[in-house]
Amino acid sequence: MSSALTLYSYWRSSAAYRVRIALNLKQLDYDLKIVHLVRDGGEQHSEAFHALNPQELVPVLMHGQRIVRQSLAIMEYLEETFPDHPIMPATARDRARVRGLALAVACDIHPLNNLRVLQFLEHDWNVPQPERDAWVKRWINTGFSAIEDMLRDNPSTGDYCEGDIPSVADCCLIPQVYNARRFAIDIDQYPTIARIEANCLASEPFDKARPENQPDAPGSGDS
Template sequence: MNDRLRLYSYWRSSAAYRVRIGLNLKGLPYEIMPIHLLRDGGEQRTEAYRRINPQGLVPVLQHGNRQLGQSMAILEYLDETWPSRPLLPTTARSRQRARAIAQAVACDIHPLNNLRVLQYLEHEWNVPQPERDVWVRHWISEGFAAIEAMLNEHLSTGQFCEGETPTIADCCLIPQVYNARRFGVDIAQFPTIARIEQACLQLQAFDLARPEMQPDKPA
């Protein structure tokens, strides 16, 4: 199989951010294929991109001739295809916990403050920007309160969400912390999350995945 990897990404997409972290943790070289989610109504809505991903979402990981969608599925594909430097722990119980934390972000928090949801609130219901920002802060704060409780003083919580090495849970949590800061959520009220964020950002794999480091970030 041709192992060339291309990631269709938007610099500020938290779902694409997750996959960038996973690729970096695996030490896999990849090429960024920028998809601007705002320019000209959104490049993800074009017919050309819909042929790549019928959902019209980022990220998509192209591996050879295969085009793989959905960030969580992509992260598990990476683990199954390149098992060294695993993103999932070794025991079933630990894998369940890592997945639970990851899905608390990807399934419960992120969908409610996704760009297309905020655009629907704006264009269909005429919800002003300040009220949309309150909406985002509410759902992130509620979700983070639950994740903080999952992490705080749990025997499996180490330097990272699950143990002493980053997992799929950290791949999902750190981009959501970025979004939280962007919308003005006070991360200090979630001290375990804040501590794990600092541990992650000291690693090059996380640092290089940050939105500010992406080639399509506006000047």
């Protein structure tokens, strides 16, 4: 059956990675539309994609003719539209904790070191690579130190960020850990994060969503 869901994605976009995990956790079929963020100056800047998302960012979810932008809004939309296989806890208190952990990644870490910020530092301010790498490491480590403290020894933390069922918090955390490893950050200094990462990546929904398992990843034939 043809899917009514279409995700505009790029293999190494951590925001798109979040939504791929969520779709897999909710066992939803979806089609991928690849938006190459680097080729030819970035396909996200094309007129066609700008019309779809004036922010010129991925991910974008199409559900029929409905357009949903921003990864957290997309995941909440999926949860509300397709309630089976929930990715948010049942109680308001637990949902608030999940949202807080997710926002610690999506609002406080990721915006400081995403592609357009690093491109600006390189091309507009001529910041050398070592200094750009130091910038990324500074803000990931600052964020992860806080998240580790929020997770460690908290009675709500289980196999995953909130209890023993993966949630939107895990959908946000795991892609950020992937980014941290790209920049040679030692995740072992954050043992709770490392444990949750291992639990997540051992499951099929997370494994299927990995950047290297995407059709546009280098070596896949569409890179």
